[in-house]
Each structure stands twice: as structure tokens, then as C-alpha cells.
Amino acid sequence: xxxxxQTPSHQVTQMGQxxxxxxxxxxxxxxxxxxxxxxxxxxxxxxxxxNNEISEKSEIFDDQFSVERPDGSNFTLKIRSTKLEDSAMxxxxxxxxxxxxxxxxxxxxxxxx
Amino acid sequence: LAKTTxxxxxxxxxxxxxxxxxxxxNIATNDYITWYQQFPSQGPRFxxxxxxxxxxxxxxSLFIPADRKSSTLSLPRVSLSDTAVYYCLVGDRDDKxxxxxxxxxxxxx
Numbered sequence: 001x002x003x004x005x006q007t008p009s010h011q012v013t014q015m016g017q018x019x020x021x022x023x024x025x026x027x028x029x030x031x032x033x034x035x036x037x038x039x040x041x042x043x044x045x046x047x048x049x050x051n052n053e054i055s056e057k058s059e060i061f062d063d064q065f066s067v068e069r070p071d072g073s074n075f076t077l078k079i080r081s082t083k084l085e086d087s088a089m090x091x092x093x094x095x096x097x098x099x100x101x102x103x104x105x106x107x108x109x110x111x112x113x
Numbered sequence: 114l115a116k117t118t119x120x121x122x123x124x125x126x127x128x129x130x131x132x133x134x135x136x137x138x139n140i141a142t143n144d145y146i147t148w149y150q151q152f153p154s155q156g157p158r159f160x161x162x163x164x165x166x167x168x169x170x171x172x173x174s175l176f177i178p179a180d181r182k183s184s185t186l187s188l189p190r191v192s193l194s195d196t197a198v199y200y201c202l203v204g205d206r207d208d209k210x211x212x213x214x215x216x217x218x219x220x221x222x
Contacts, residue, residue: 004156033210043157043200043212056209091156093210102210104156
């Protein structure tokens with residue numbers, strides 16, 4: 001079964017550092033998403049990406065965040081200057097058409113110290 | 114996006130059928146009803162989607178009454194491994210996926 005893969009599974013970074021979270025979506029999918037989940041809280045939408053541009057973003061996705069699809073397979077989330085409150089699980093997801101069925105990766109646990 | 118309301122938590126026993134109901138009074142004509150499951154420390158996983166009446170797959174059934182203002186996810190003969198958070202989502206197929214707080218289902222031996 002095809003799957004979304006995320007690397008690394010766990011990243012620890014110092015406050016103020018830049019981090020890049022990587023995702024390989026399912027190969028024929030067209031829609032890509034990033035979500036985050038702070039421990040014990042709900043899954044929060046960050047951004048959706050389609051046709052090589054951001055299609056929608058939430059209030060959380062401020063200037064410190066950016067996404068990129070540098071080649072035909074990877075989809076990355078960059079946080080420019082991490083804050084303690086950025087500590088969370090970050091999930092990448094992809095789908096072949098809107099909300100039909102999105103496939104989520106296993107997540108990257110980001111810990112900012 | 115239609116607002117959804119579902120129980121915060123439910124307990125059941127192994128071997129029982131579990132029904133989780135979701136209310137979505139403001140569902141729009143183009144909206145679909147989708148359920149996701151999330152195990153601890155894992156990403157959400159699509160379970161089932163429907164528009165009206167009944168949908169069944171190898172994991173669950175989804176019952177949607179004629180007015181579509183609610184839906185019920187039915188899990189047959191649950192096991193301990195079905196302990197998870199279950200999310201009900203309502204939206205157009207072009208909408209982004211927005212999760213609520215979900216229903217925390219705890220299966221007891």
C-alpha cells in the first residue's frame with residue numbers, strides 16, 4: 001500500500017534555529033498538506049499546497065513558516081526561527097483530490113529546547 | 114465548513130458494536146461526511162466517507178439519515194486495538210480537512 005513518509009521521526013532543536021521537516025507524498029497525488037498536533041490537543045491545519053503554490057493557510061502559518069516542493073517527490077516545511085511553542089507533532093498528508101481521502105504520514109516530533 | 118458535534122469520550126468492551134454519532138445540523142448540499150481514526154503518536158487515518166444512506170467497508174459502516182443532519186459511525190465487534198480518537202468531518206470535497214476534538218474511544222477487556 002502506498003504511504004506518505006516523513007523524516008526525521010524526531011528532531012530536537014534549539015530555540016531560534018531553523019528546521020526543515022521533510023515529506024515524500026504519495027507519487028500520483030496532487031494536494032499536499034501540513035498539520036501539527038501539540039501534545040494532548042487536536043490536529044491543527046497549517047497549510048495546503050496545490051499546483052506548486054499555497055492554496056490555503058491558517059493563522060498559525062505565519063511568516064516563520066514556509067513550504068516548498070523542491071523536486072517532483074519531496075514536500076518540505078521550514079520553520080525559520082523556532083520557538084518553544086513550536087514543539088509538536090507535525091504531520092504531512094497528501095490526496096489525489098481535495099477531501100476525498102487524505103493519507104497522513106507518521107509524523108515528525110519536533111522538540112524545541 | 115459545517116460545524117460538527119460528537120461525544121468527547123466513550124467506553125466500550127471488546128466484542129461489542131460501537132456506534133459514535135456526530136451532529137452536523139448545518140451540512141450543505143455539496144458536503145460529504147468523512148471519518149478519520151487516530152492512534153496515539155500516529156497520523157490520522159481515513160476510515161470511511163459517505164454522502165447519504167449507508168456506506169460499508171471492511172472497517173466500519175456509516176449511517177446517514179435522510180436529512181443528513183447527523184451520521185453514525187458503527188464499528189462491529191471492537192477489539193482493544195480499536196482504542197483511538199475518532200474524528201467526524203463534514204465538508205465539500207474541495208475543502209481543506211479541519212479536525213475537531215474527536216471522540217476518544219476506550220475499549221476495555
